[in-house]
Amino acid sequence: MLSTAYVPGSPNWIDLGTPDTAASSDFYAAAFGWGYQSAGPEGGGYGFFTQDGKMVAGIGPLTEEGAGAAWTVYFHSPDADATARAVERAGGTVRFGATDVFSFGRMAGFTDPTGAEFAVWQPFETGGLEVVGVPVSLTWTELYTTDAGAARDFYRAVFAWEAEDMDMGPGMTYTVVRPEGTDPDAAHGGLMRLPQEHVDAGATSEWHPYFEVADCDAVADAATAAGATALVPPVDAEGIGRLARFTDPSGAPFAVIKGATS
DSSP states (O other): OOOSSOOTTSEEEEEEEESOHHHHHHHHHHHHOOEEEEOOGGGTTOEEEEETTEEEEEEEEOOSTTOOOEEEEEEEOSOHHHHHHHHHHTTOEEEEEEEEETTTEEEEEEEOTTSOEEEEEEESSOOSOSOOSSTTSEEEEEEEESOHHHHHHHHHHHHOOEEEEEEOSTTOEEEEEEOTTOOGGGOOEEEEEOOHHHHHTTOOOEEEEEEEOSOHHHHHHHHHHTTOEEEEEEEEETTTEEEEEEEOTTSOEEEEEEETTO
């Protein structure tokens, strides 16, 4: 499970890039009850979603040409420049090179060989999100990819993740990942091949976040009432919990889950 005791390779930040930060802030306030805090005039329109006064995510305007609304998952890196070199050696692409964010940390953005975008955060003053794993905060990260084998090899090369394959039925494998040297309880995400019919319909590789919720159905109702599109209505997953997947009104995909043990 996720923890704020961040270690190399673990998710330590997420943020939403959106064409309309005010509208997106209103949506997540309605769906999750999140507050909003501006990063100030020097932040370039960036801000923070908050829950009980603690940072649960970032939000900012789209800055890359042609980009669409999306959540970006950041993984802890002790050296963002070294991670950039590892990404290139493993066949990925550097979207933007390592740069300092004031005195808070150092970040860099990448695209994996299957086309999924992600980033890293090297902490200075800010270690990462202030709360995870409780309603309504980040609890899991998931990659839908056009090539699960290539994705698994890439991320293991870059982050040295431990990986365990789970049989999900005929032709389906779900790979659970966790930071190097940790036990299975430290799992933070999964990799899964996109169904061919989704690829044929135009789906591309993407990371998306899961947010823990106290009541999946109630949050699904609130999200759709606020303008989200349900991709997967609330459904029970044996031994995992009750989950649902959406795109928010700006088109960014995300998921919610009421964990089986939460």
